[in-house]
Amino acid sequence: MYRGRFIPASDGSLPAAVQPTELTADEADARRAGGRRIACVLIADFPIAALVRTNPEWRERPLALTRQARPRPARGGTAATSSKEPAGQWTPYGELSHVAPVAAAMGVRAGMTIAQGRALLPELIVTHPSPAAEEAARAALIDVAWSFSPVIEERAPGCVWIDLSGTEGLYRQEPYAAATALEQRIAEAIARRVRGIGLEAAVGIASSKELAYLAARCGGLRLVANGREREFLDWMPLELTELGTASGGLPDWLKRMGLRRLGDLARLDPHAVGTRMGAAGVALARLARGEGSALVRARPRPEDFTEALELEYGIEQLEALTFLLRAMLDRLCARLALRGLAVGGLTLGLGLADGGRDERRITAAAPTTESAALLTLLRLNLEARGPAAAVETLRLTAEARQPRPLVNDLFQPPAPAADRLGVVIARIAALCGPDRVGTLLAADSYRPEAVRVGAFAPSAAGAAPPQSTLAGKTPAGKPDVAPIALRAVRPAEEVEVLCLGERPQFVRGKRVCARVISSAGPWRRQGEWWSAATGEEQAGPVARPAAYARDYYELALADGGVYRVYYDHQRGQWFVDGVYD
Amino acid sequence: MDAALQTREPPGPPPIYRSAGRRLPEVSGVFHGRELTRKERRLACGIEVIDRLLAGGILRGRLSELVGAVSGGKTSLAMAFAAQATQREAAAWIETGNSLDPLSLTASGINPARMLWVACPAPSHGRTLPALKVAEWLLGVGGFGLVVLDLAGEQRLLPIGVSLRIARAAEASGAAVMVLAERRVCGAPAALTLSLTGRQARFSRSAPQAPALFDGIEVELTVRHNKLGGVGAGVRWSAVTAWDSRSGRARRSAAAAEPRPLAVDAG
Numbered sequence: 001m002y003r004g005r006f007i008p009a010s011d012g013s014l015p016a017a018v019q020p021t022e023l024t025a026d027e028a029d030a031r032r033a034g035g036r037r038i039a040c041v042l043i044a045d046f047p048i049a050a051l052v053r054t055n056p057e058w059r060e061r062p063l064a065l066t067r068q069a070r071p072r073p074a075r076g077g078t079a080a081t082s083s084k085e086p087a088g089q090w091t092p093y094g095e096l097s098h099v100a101p102v103a104a105a106m107g108v109r110a111g112m113t114i115a116q117g118r119a120l121l122p123e124l125i126v127t128h129p130s131p132a133a134e135e136a137a138r139a140a141l142i143d144v145a146w147s148f149s150p151v152i153e154e155r156a157p158g159c160v161w162i163d164l165s166g167t168e169g170l171y172r173q174e175p176y177a178a179a180t181a182l183e184q185r186i187a188e189a190i191a192r193r194v195r196g197i198g199l200e201a202a203v204g205i206a207s208s209k210e211l212a213y214l215a216a217r218c219g220g221l222r223l224v225a226n227g228r229e230r231e232f233l234d235w236m237p238l239e240l241t242e243l244g245t246a247s248g249g250l251p252d253w254l255k256r257m258g259l260r261r262l263g264d265l266a267r268l269d270p271h272a273v274g275t276r277m278g279a280a281g282v283a284l285a286r287l288a289r290g291e292g293s294a295l296v297r298a299r300p301r302p303e304d305f306t307e308a309l310e311l312e313y314g315i316e317q318l319e320a321l322t323f324l325l326r327a328m329l330d331r332l333c334a335r336l337a338l339r340g341l342a343v344g345g346l347t348l349g350l351g352l353a354d355g356g357r358d359e360r361r362i363t364a365a366a367p368t369t370e371s372a373a374l375l376t377l378l379r380l381n382l383e384a385r386g387p388a389a390a391v392e393t394l395r396l397t398a399e400a401r402q403p404r405p406l407v408n409d410l411f412q413p414p415a416p417a418a419d420r421l422g423v424v425i426a427r428i429a430a431l432c433g434p435d436r437v438g439t440l441l442a443a444d445s446y447r448p449e450a451v452r453v454g455a456f457a458p459s460a461a462g463a464a465p466p467q468s469t470l471a472g473k474t475p476a477g478k479p480d481v482a483p484i485a486l487r488a489v490r491p492a493e494e495v496e497v498l499c500l501g502e503r504p505q506f507v508r509g510k511r512v513c514a515r516v517i518s519s520a521g522p523w524r525r526q527g528e529w530w531s532a533a534t535g536e537e538q539a540g541p542v543a544r545p546a547a548y549a550r551d552y553y554e555l556a557l558a559d560g561g562v563y564r565v566y567y568d569h570q571r572g573q574w575f576v577d578g579v580y581d
Numbered sequence: 582m583d584a585a586l587q588t589r590e591p592p593g594p595p596p597i598y599r600s601a602g603r604r605l606p607e608v609s610g611v612f613h614g615r616e617l618t619r620k621e622r623r624l625a626c627g628i629e630v631i632d633r634l635l636a637g638g639i640l641r642g643r644l645s646e647l648v649g650a651v652s653g654g655k656t657s658l659a660m661a662f663a664a665q666a667t668q669r670e671a672a673a674w675i676e677t678g679n680s681l682d683p684l685s686l687t688a689s690g691i692n693p694a695r696m697l698w699v700a701c702p703a704p705s706h707g708r709t710l711p712a713l714k715v716a717e718w719l720l721g722v723g724g725f726g727l728v729v730l731d732l733a734g735e736q737r738l739l740p741i742g743v744s745l746r747i748a749r750a751a752e753a754s755g756a757a758v759m760v761l762a763e764r765r766v767c768g769a770p771a772a773l774t775l776s777l778t779g780r781q782a783r784f785s786r787s788a789p790q791a792p793a794l795f796d797g798i799e800v801e802l803t804v805r806h807n808k809l810g811g812v813g814a815g816v817r818w819s820a821v822t823a824w825d826s827r828s829g830r831a832r833r834s835a836a837a838a839e840p841r842p843l844a845v846d847a848g
Contacts, residue, residue, distance in 0.1 A: 413669055413670045413724075413726060414723070414724050415670075415671055415724045416671055416719075416722045416723060416724030416725060417722060417723065417724060420721075420722045420723075421722050421724075424718045424719060424721070424722050425697075427718060428699055428715055428718065431701075431702075431711055431714070431715070432699060432700060432701050432702055432711065432715070433702075436679070436699065436700040436701070436702075437697070437698070437699045437700075438697070438698060439693055439694060439696065439697070439698065440681055440683045440686065440693065440696070440698040441683050441693055442683040442684055442687075448684075451683055453698070456697045457694070458671040458694065458695050458697075458724075479628070479629030479630055480628060480629065480630045480631075480816070480817065480818040480819060481628070481797075481818065481819045481820075481821050482626075482627070482628050482657055482658065482660075482661045482689070482818065482819075482820055482821070483657065483660070483661075483685070483688045483689045483690075483820070483821065483822075484654075484657050484685075484797050484798060484820035484821055484822055485656040485657040485659075485660050485682065485685040485688075485689065485820070486682045486684070486685045487656055487680040487681075487682065487733070488679075488680050488681070488682045489680065490679045490680065517782075518782065518784050518793070519784075519793065520784055520792070520793045520794055520795040521792070521793075554795035556782040556784070556795075559651070560650055560651065560652055560653075560779055561650075561651040561652040562652045562779075562782050562795070562798060578682065579651055579652060580652055580795075580798060580820075581651060581652055581653065581654065581655060581656035581657065
């Protein structure tokens, strides 16, 4: 960008020949903005708000944070929940860094020592800031902002700017609605969604980022209409203008000069302010005149849907752990729902009291935002294999997936609801075993008894396989036949067979004992001799003959059953491995 | 028995099941602008004589029982129903043992991807069968066209409360629930009980000196209990061997399954 060189004239005005030919970056921003509206979402006392979000029972309690090192709980002190104040002893000279509004109303202030705070308010709850909770709250706030516009910028944790350009149409209920009413509706929607993730936000909407931030700092919902910026700023105390580097120690200096509000500064000559106060003074003067940057700089960021919790006590009981996981899942699902996504899987990381880590991954049968279903999966997983020690930290990460479309084929019957089916299959796996539920398929083996179990996914099933020539109504006047089914006997049951020559005459075993009426066979089946040559089967604890050579018979017995029986040449024994039914 | 079978004419299927587009009313529940009632929503097995006997098939949303001894054909008939169900819907096969054969599934025409298989453990003493609990869970999910509850080894009558719960779950989900057992185990909540008896195991030779082949079982089906009427009616049908894909041995197809002199009375 070309910029003209600034040469001050003797009379202080700029000569026409050297007037800047192009705008400064801020001027270009303002020019491009041209009626752009920016929303600022601000969470007051963010470290406390983040902590209250993970511990909702502290919402109306006098709470204060201290940066003092975390005290260790008394020996053997484990509790079911973290709803109470930690039992460790804080040193009385520790300084309070943040104070919740309830405690502040009773006179407790940041900067006081713990002893001073407790002297004013004996029931003051003192705890440590939780970086994990702050990170989760910060990500959740960004998710809320993303649900309104993809053009967002994070000013600091707990403060986000949203470019509202182009979003008005989503909230316009009548064609010629007043802009103020429309923005009021947007601000209410933002506050409502922030409340949905467990935070309370102040929302300001104005024509520039700085102005929107100042509006949000006033609390509640505040709109600054275009052209009425000066009216809003004139009364604004200079103490509120802590706008990063632009402020510096300037407000104090200005106060000494007798300037207390932005309106006082706006009435001064900007050139004079720039000469005396430098760049920071110019920026402050521009803010006082209602000028500011309206360009929200959106940056790509990784999508991380994580909720974390740090406990003061180790949790050993599954019920207490489930209680905490339920709240975490609710928050995660709310965040994903804001983005139009669903949970495809969960990764649960547990920090244990013995210093170990326990990480487990749970896959949902289908993407879902039903926290109850996901909680069941988590609980079943924890019941199947509990943590080795008491749990001190929890970290729950969701894998975001596009939700399953709910539109079914008009001419297809409804399929089982995938999320509910996933939960039920997980329950069945816990009851019967994971290898006893799914889709039963023949394994890639020549052994007749070889089967494998695949995952059941009816929605992914293609067209039905070609019908057996026998299935259904057969042509040529055979409407009364169907394929016969074999009921397998697993594992094959050893029987004693009396033969006359090569013909079986009598079968005696645990479940069958009868004379042979008729028989078919033998049919020789042999295979897998090649794996015996490699000796791989002998490596196991139990030497199992890999190769098999069997003579199969179909025997109709006098008890009415038709059995499949084979003679194993490797073992020299008879087995029954199925009954036709 | 043949004479007894012939004395009762099975009721014919309702008009909608005689129409060519039988599938559409099954799925939509509406035919000629009229909503089908529960009695009209049925699941056919594809064996024409049985479908005709049952006036279109077993009732959806009701509990049906297939009872019979070993080699009575109840598994083959249940697979025939499952084959029809899995053409368009999901089905579940819950068994108390571990006896389902995947080759028989595919030979029956079942789409294995649409068939959920659950092998439940044996119950501990005095406790409810886990299979019943699993069936109730799956019916609660909904979306299954058929749930087969294979209690083949079960001899005792199920507690009436359990049977009622299964029947109510079936009604709520709209799935046809079929219980396989050696004798009646569901009691009054069952809407239909079909008794199956293996009458004849068929063996044949292609030539006098050729080895004998197992062709199948001739089965007699009798309606033992039906809340919609028609008790005592029966038909005969055959469960025949198909293609044994694992051994590669081609077996005789149904069309060629002509009984030979080696037929043996196995009953």
